[in-house]
Amino acid sequence: MHISIKPIDYSPPQSAPPATVEAVQRREVVAAARSINASGYLGQNQIVFVVERGTNRAILRVVDRETNEVVLQLPPEYVLRLAQELKAGR
Numbered sequence: 001m002h003i004s005i006k007p008i009d010y011s012p013p014q015s016a017p018p019a020t021v022e023a024v025q026r027r028e029v030v031a032a033a034r035s036i037n038a039s040g041y042l043g044q045n046q047i048v049f050v051v052e053r054g055t056n057r058a059i060l061r062v063v064d065r066e067t068n069e070v071v072l073q074l075p076p077e078y079v080l081r082l083a084q085e086l087k088a089g090r
Contacts, residue, residue: 026049026051026058029049029058029060030049033047033048033049033060042062044064044065044066045062045063045064045065045071046062046063046065047060047061047062047063048060048061048062048063049061052080055084057075057080059073059074059075059080060073060074061073061074
């Protein structure tokens with residue numbers, strides 16, 4: 001038999017609020033992107049992590065360091081536009 005005694009004002013530990021968890025995850029992604037960029041693994045390309053203002057959506061881009069051309073974007077631009085149109089009810 002296991003008996004535990006807790007103070008009257010005891011409340012179990014709460015998990016971190018979602019906003020805090022998201023902030024930690026974003027910092028980890030940014031740190032990972034910096035590490036990959038510093039390694040030179042992508043050659044003349046670099047990873048850029050962006051959070052859109054207004055929508056708060058996370059966007060990951062692979063950008064050519066010399067031309068600043070976006071080589072790859074996740075999610076793609078057309079998906080972001082589609083989501084915006086669906087939200088607007090078009």
